[in-house]
Amino acid sequence: MENLTFKDFKSDQEVRWCPGCGDHAILAALQRTLPKVSGDLGYDREKFVVVSGIGCSSRLPYYMNTYGFHSIHGRATAISTGIKVANPELSVWQACGDGDALAIGGNHFIHAIRRNVDINVMLFNNRIYGLTKGQYSPTSKLGAITKTSPYGTVEHPFNPGSLVLGAKGTFFARSLDVELALNSEIMSAAALHKGCSVMEFLTNCVIFNDGAHKSLSDPALKAEHTIVLRHGEKMLFGKDKGKGLVYENGAIKSVTIGEDGYTIDDILVHDAHCQNPVLHMALVDMKEPDCPVALGIIRDVADISYDDEVRKQVEKVAASAKIHSVDELLRSGSTWEVK
Amino acid sequence: MQHKVIDTEDVVIRFAGDSGDGMQLTGSLFADMSAIYGNGLSTFPDYPAEIRAPHGTVSGVSGFQVHIGSGKVNTPGDFCDMLVAMNPAALMANAKWCKRNAMILVDDDAFDDEGMKKAGFVTDNPFEELHVEDRTLLIAPITTLTEESLKDSGMDIKAIRKCKNMFTLGMACYIYNRPLEYIYQYLEKKFSKKHPEVIAPNRKVLSDGYNYASNVQAIADTYAVEPSGDLEKGTYRNITGNQATAWGLLAASEKSGLPLFCGSYPITPATGILEELAIHKNLGARTVQAEDEIAGICTAIGASYAGNLAVTTTSGPGLSLKSEALGLAVITELPLVVVDVQRAGPSTGIPTKTEQTDLAQALYGRNGECPLPVVAAHSPADCFDAAFNAAKIALEHMTPVILLSEGFIGNGSEPWRIPQMKDYTAIRVPFATEDDLRDGKFRPFERDVETLVRRWAVPGRKGFEHRVGGLEKNHAGSISSDPDNHALMVEERRRKVEKIADFIPALKVEGAKSGKLLVVGWGGTYGHILSAVREINSASVQVGFAHFDYINPLPRNTREIFAAYDRILVCELNSGQFADWLESRIPSADIARFGKVQGQPFLVSELVSAIKNEMK
Numbered sequence: 032m033e034n035l036t037f038k039d040f041k042s043d044q045e046v047r048w049c050p051g052c053g054d055h056a057i058l059a060a061l062q063r064t065l066p067k068v069s070g071d072l073g074y075d076r077e078k079f080v081v082v083s084g085i086g087c088s089s090r091l092p093y094y095m096n097t098y099g100f101h102s103i104h105g106r107a108t109a110i111s112t113g114i115k116v117a118n119p120e121l122s123v124w125q126a127c128g129d130g131d132a133l134a135i136g137g138n139h140f141i142h143a144i145r146r147n148v149d150i151n152v153m154l155f156n157n158r159i160y161g162l163t164k165g166q167y168s169p170t171s172k173l174g175a176i177t178k179t180s181p182y183g184t185v186e187h188p189f190n191p192g193s194l195v196l197g198a199k200g201t202f203f204a205r206s207l208d209v210e211l212a213l214n215s216e217i218m219s220a221a222a223l224h225k226g227c228s229v230m231e232f233l234t235n236c237v238i239f240n241d242g243a244h245k246s247l248s249d250p251a252l253k254a255e256h257t258i259v260l261r262h263g264e265k266m267l268f269g270k271d272k273g274k275g276l277v278y279e280n281g282a283i284k285s286v287t288i289g290e291d292g293y294t295i296d297d298i299l300v301h302d303a304h305c306q307n308p309v310l311h312m313a314l315v316d317m318k319e320p321d322c323p324v325a326l327g328i329i330r331d332v333a334d335i336s337y338d339d340e341v342r343k344q345v346e347k348v349a350a351s352a353k354i355h356s357v358d359e360l361l362r363s364g365s366t367w368e369v370k
Numbered sequence: 371m372q373h374k375v376i377d378t379e380d381v382v383i384r385f386a387g388d389s390g391d392g393m394q395l396t397g398s399l400f401a402d403m404s405a406i407y408g409n410g411l412s413t414f415p416d417y418p419a420e421i422r423a424p425h426g427t428v429s430g431v432s433g434f435q436v437h438i439g440s441g442k443v444n445t446p447g448d449f450c451d452m453l454v455a456m457n458p459a460a461l462m463a464n465a466k467w468c469k470r471n472a473m474i475l476v477d478d479d480a481f482d483d484e485g486m487k488k489a490g491f492v493t494d495n496p497f498e499e500l501h502v503e504d505r506t507l508l509i510a511p512i513t514t515l516t517e518e519s520l521k522d523s524g525m526d527i528k529a530i531r532k533c534k535n536m537f538t539l540g541m542a543c544y545i546y547n548r549p550l551e552y553i554y555q556y557l558e559k560k561f562s563k564k565h566p567e568v569i570a571p572n573r574k575v576l577s578d579g580y581n582y583a584s585n586v587q588a589i590a591d592t593y594a595v596e597p598s599g600d601l602e603k604g605t606y607r608n609i610t611g612n613q614a615t616a617w618g619l620l621a622a623s624e625k626s627g628l629p630l631f632c633g634s635y636p637i638t639p640a641t642g643i644l645e646e647l648a649i650h651k652n653l654g655a656r657t658v659q660a661e662d663e664i665a666g667i668c669t670a671i672g673a674s675y676a677g678n679l680a681v682t683t684t685s686g687p688g689l690s691l692k693s694e695a696l697g698l699a700v701i702t703e704l705p706l707v708v709v710d711v712q713r714a715g716p717s718t719g720i721p722t723k724t725e726q727t728d729l730a731q732a733l734y735g736r737n738g739e740c741p742l743p744v745v746a747a748h749s750p751a752d753c754f755d756a757a758f759n760a761a762k763i764a765l766e767h768m769t770p771v772i773l774l775s776e777g778f779i780g781n782g783s784e785p786w787r788i789p790q791m792k793d794y795t796a797i798r799v800p801f802a803t804e805d806d807l808r809d810g811k812f813r814p815f816e817r818d819v820e821t822l823v824r825r826w827a828v829p830g831r832k833g834f835e836h837r838v839g840g841l842e843k844n845h846a847g848s849i850s851s852d853p854d855n856h857a858l859m860v861e862e863r864r865r866k867v868e869k870i871a872d873f874i875p876a877l878k879v880e881g882a883k884s885g886k887l888l889v890v891g892w893g894g895t896y897g898h899i900l901s902a903v904r905e906i907n908s909a910s911v912q913v914g915f916a917h918f919d920y921i922n923p924l925p926r927n928t929r930e931i932f933a934a935y936d937r938i939l940v941c942e943l944n945s946g947q948f949a950d951w952l953e954s955r956i957p958s959a960d961i962a963r964f965g966k967v968q969g970q971p972f973l974v975s976e977l978v979s980a981i982k983n984e985m986k
Contacts, residue, residue: 100675
């Protein structure tokens with residue numbers, strides 16, 4: 032095992048994202064996290080594969096000095112699935128945007144989650160089509176004014192977290208492009224999770240959707256507008272952690288400790304490992320202004336993973352089989368001699 | 371009346387009934403039994419797309435034609451010597467396939483008013499209405515006889531009625547002097563573990579059918595097709611094209627030492643290949659039943675990138691969906707086998723009927739300049755070699771390959787002399803070596819100077835980290851939109867495919883080596899065209915016949931062979947797609963066309979007329 036550093040994961044290619052694009056920060060987080068992942072998994076650099084579809088974020092594999100596959104629009108998840116099934120010993124990372132994963136590639140996305148293929152999907156959600164210069168995406172907010180919706184969109188967006196949990200996802204985390212430390216924490220956990228780990232990064236597109244996540248990333252606002260969830264910890268947020276989340280009448284509610292009779296004991300403790308997804312669903316669905324937007328690892332539960340089951344079934348069948356070569360196969364069943 | 375056994379060289383039987391009547395099984399059993407008996411044979415399942423179409427209607431008729439012969443048989447036969455029609459609809463749909471002297475066996479019980487009406491008969495004599503009243507008619511109350519045979523079996527009436535196909539099979543076995551032993555063994559094998567209780571009733575109804583036939587006055591003579599003994603010596607088995615395709619891919623996996631990966635979405639008539647591969651996990655095959663056709667090919671491309679022998683199987687509409695991903699495999703130069711078991715199109719078309727109408731799609735159906743090798747299988751058993759060779763080309767030349775099969779050969783079967791894997795050539799995979807590193811870096815699109823094949827470095831290989839993708843690259847693997855580089859890469863990818871012609875067998879000619887006419891075919895029409903050409907050549911006129919297994923690139927000697935004839939007649943189950951391809955490749959040839967687009971195979975007789983017409 033080599034001791035790798037972030038430099039080992041930087042390729043010689045010039046990074047061509049717009050200055051100020053949120054993608055730079057996510058790339059940096061990945062390059063800084065993979066040396067740690069390498070140690071955790073006992074993997075040298077050649078065991079990492081970065082796959083992508085089409086879109087701004089999908090240029091990412093070219094900037095990683097690993098094996099990389101920049102594929103076609105929407106299909107990265109299917110290609111990742113093939114890579115992982117063919118060689119479960121690889122650590123597969125996928126970069127995709129909201130259009131790539133949720134519009135053209137929506138089918139592959141939900142099926143990889145359903146199958147729980149052991150891949151790490153980084154979903155760069157900037158709520159806009161950047162590479163085609165500013166059309167609305169399936170995560171653009173209702174009413175969003177873009178080049179293809181000059182009078183505002185008339186369709187509801189997807190909430191990626193709801194989609195993941197609806198497809199029985201086993202790992203979902205959310206963060207912001209600029210949160211380097213949190214992103215690194217999430218990536219490390221995703222790497223160790225056996226199954227399809229979906230990481231939604233709310234990303235800023237400086238050109239076509241600047242400030243889309245401003246209320247979450249602005250240092251003056253983020254304490255009140257976001258909550259970072261950590262397994263086993265109380266769900267506290269706000270300045271001086273004076274606010275928290277409680278569960279009442281089948282819904283999550285944001286309260287101030289010390290007001291309306293709420294004490295610290297009423298505040299929920301985050302259990303990312305809980306199989307029952309009801310609370311996780313409520314957490315991913317939280318919206319401003321009633322509640323803070325949930326960040327961190329919201330769900331991380333154990334289940335069988337597809338690639339592992341495929342491998343085990345092949346081994347099991349092979350172990351008890353009577354036919355071990357093509358010659359034997361050709362002569363199995365009904366045959367006859369012509370003399 | 372004196373019972374005679376008449377020796378005959380070959381016989382064609384068509385079993386037809388409602389799609390739930392078990393005609394596919396009946397036909398397959400008769401075929402398998404004849405194969406083991408030592409006959410040559412060819413089969414043709416002709417069934418509707420609906421699993422259970424409206425009962426008793428013509429649209430719900432399922433047929434299975436078996437052609438057995440003393441020696442090798444090349445086609446399932448144009449017309450039948452015996453038609454088994456389990457209901458009026460089956461007679462309505464199939465009477466036209468009866469020879470002048472054919473025997474027609476019907477289940478009289480099914481010919482009630484309701485059945486006749488559903489089938490669309492307007493008079494009360496179906497035979498006269500269809501002008502087949504002069505054939506030998508065997509009208510037997512098969513349902514009643516089956517019920518009588520099994521009344522003490524303890525089975526319920528519904529289960530008993532399901533056995534009427536076995537009664538019919540028993541009758542056919544008597545008429546064609548087939549021993550029942552094989553079917554007894556089949557029943558034993560199939561049911562002894564899970565349903566031993568059905569073995570005895572099935573045996574009984576089979577032998578009652580056999581005995582009934584022996585007592586029927588109308589069956590004056592029976593027929594024997596004795597093996598002539600001129601089949602090549604060896605161990606044989608019966609095999610369908612889809613099964614042979616799956617096995618050929620497994621063979622290539624074994625020879626290349628690469629695990630087999632199949633990513634596919636079920637589609638008629640190709641599903642059998644995925645099903646067959648799913649069984650053979652014992653040989654390391656990994657199958658992914660993908661969420662759609664696109665995921666089928668994309669999982670395969672991923673598996674190929676990761677170092678497997680990757681395959682996706684489909685039919686025409688599925689190939690359309692895979693087009694964009696095929697382009698990705700072309701530009702990333704990854705090995706991949708795409709099997710297209712063609713069916714009648716366009717769009718959903720007629721899913722269960724055969725055609726050769728995807729050739730143009732296979733050759734051209736992608737954006738950009740996107741050449742790839744196209745090969746075709748010519749018979750059910752040939753699917754094994756065709757699949758093996760397609761995989762060999764894909765791996766050795768680092769390219770996706772389209773293998774064209776057809777519903778007719780995919781579902782049809784024939785006896786196959788089992789080969790030995792030691793007789794197959796090695797598959798040499800062009801893995802990158804340390805010599806391929808330049809300044810410590812792997813340049814993924816550097817090429818072999820002779821073959822223009824790039825080297826393959828698989829993730830997990832230390833020191834060969836590199837990126838591939840759908841954007842144009844230079845030899846080093848960096849993105850490039852440089853005009854000259856793009857022109858160079860387009861040219862190299864084209865020449866790489868053309869150079870495969872140096873590695874494929876030369877085209878062979880049967881019959882006249884020069885002269886007035888060369889008959890040309892490709893794919894599953896081989897047996898029909900061969901039979902037609904032999905019939906023509908048995909008279910005074912002589913024509914040549916060349917059949918193409920390799921379509922892109924064409925065999926190197928194609929031009930030379932064509933030059934020896936005044937005219938080329940291309941026979942294919944489309945409106946001239948291969949003829950167009952040949953014209954574009956060999957503009958000097960005088961090319962005539964004989965096409966058929968009816969969702970049905972050629973008839974030998976229509977080919978004979980077409981060839982004769984061309985000779986005038």
